[in-house]
Amino acid sequence: MADLARYSRQLMLPGFGAGGQAALGSARVLVIGAGGLGSAVLPQLAAMGVGTIGIVDDDVVDTTNLHRQTLYAPYDVGAPKAARAAARLRELNPEVTVRAHLDRLSSANALELFGAYDLVVDGSDNFPTRYLVDDAATLAGIPSVWGAVHQFGGQVGISWDAQGPTYRDLFPVPPEPGTVPSCAEAGVLPSVCAVVGGLLVSEAVKLITGIGSPLLGRVVAYDARGGGFRELSYDRDPERMPVGELIDYERFCGLAPAQEETDSADMASPDDVPDEITPAALAALREGGEAFQLVDVRQPWEAELASIDGAVLIPLRDLPARWQELDPAAPTVIYCHSGVRSAQARDLLRSIDFENATSLAGGIDAWSREVDASIPRY
Structure with a gap:
């Protein structure tokens, strides 16, 4: 049988x-x-x-x-x-x-x-x-x-x-x-x-x-x-x-979408800065020639695998000691792999007067999926 x-x-x-x-x-x-x-x-x-x-x-x-x-x-x-x-x-x-x-x-x-x-x-x-x-x-x-x-x-x-x-x-x-x-x-x-x-x-x-x-x-x-x-x-x-x-x-679990999340590419007013910016909105900022600083808070080995052109690499753990390398007055977009560490970095920078800081929703993984497929996913 x-x-x-x-x-x-x-x-x-x-x-x-x-x-x-x-x-x-x-x-x-x-x-x-x-x-x-x-x-x-x-x-x-x-x-x-x-x-x-x-x-x-x-x-x-x-x-x-x-x-x-x-x-x-x-x-x-x-x-x-x-x-x-x-x-x-x-x-x-x-x-x-x-x-x-x-x-x-x-x-x-x-x-x-x-x-x-x-x-x-x-x-x-x-x-x-x-x-x-x-x-x-x-x-x-x-x-x-x-x-x-x-x-x-x-x-x-x-x-x-x-x-x-x-x-x-x-x-x-x-x-x-x-x-x-x-x-x-x-x-x-x-x-x-x-x-x-x-x-x-x-x-x-x-x-x-x-x-x-x-x-x-x-x-x-x-x-x-x-x-x-x-x-x-x-x-x-x-x-x-x-x-x-x-x-x-x-x-x-505290993961409901942020009320201030937006697709708008306008980051000129600190009072209107969203907690997160979508990959599409970041792409619009870059294409429009808007002046802003892009900060990568991942580890160096991650940046070697994949990165967005023009980003300043400051790992999250180093940010408290290296934030002076950034301009507090400039619009700031922070990214990591999926958006968790960048949200922490955003909150840290906002606490020291980076009023125009926001986090890339979904991180570089979302950027690769939605904007630039040439960037490897990991």
Whole structure:
């Protein structure tokens, strides 16, 4: 029997057997994110015989993804991740049902999506989505297995309001914007995605089959540099308000679009200076011959990879000691890779009378995508 041969090595596991395999075959698992963690989680779920797998991701494959998002090949660049991932899973195991959800997960569609699944595996890479997944899973009455990676380490836990504490009990409030760099800002070791992804799958399998002790009320942290794991236990927060509805998670995490963001290229009046300027507006400034100073606050190695002509390179960490190299009276546009460090630099310069300082929305990555494709993305 083909099924018996395929799954024989897991069927022989103590306590697993035909019952465990049947549970996997009946399970409906929704995976949020087909990136670094999703690339580790999805093939394992499919290969093990999870009956229905949903993939939620609205992004497309980029060259910078390929070192860690091993579901994709160079010829996939530009293609929707969820669609390409679904095709790979069907090749791995034609017996499983795979559903690709190419829409961005939001408060408007989360509950409808979650209602069709028994379990969520959250491999997202941003805090608004993590809180959205946690709240939506709570309202849907299903568990969420969540993971996060950062540079050389990662974390894994389970959030299940019906059985124990949730992500909100562990992290009642999100971190301040800009305090936790993204993978694009800080990097990530590909093998960390594999380790954390494997842990996510193990927790999902334990919940589905009833085997072992799930990480409910516990978080496992992995440190690749030290080669070790540690565990943190936590309980319900007695002061946590129950989840009653889904909210605006961008605003909750302090990431709602700035009210002053504009496409206008006019930066003459300090009172009207926006917090951010779009790539299109910066291009208009340059084409119009407007006088302004362009400041790059990335690291030197990043500037060697890609830079915008005419920029003064002053890494963010050096800015407090080198701001005198700039003209406080001149209109100033600051950029980094994606806009996080440049926003911090803008606030620093404004605090020392750079009244006409603004940040490039989306950084040089957005500039490359929207204005000058000749600039390499990284």
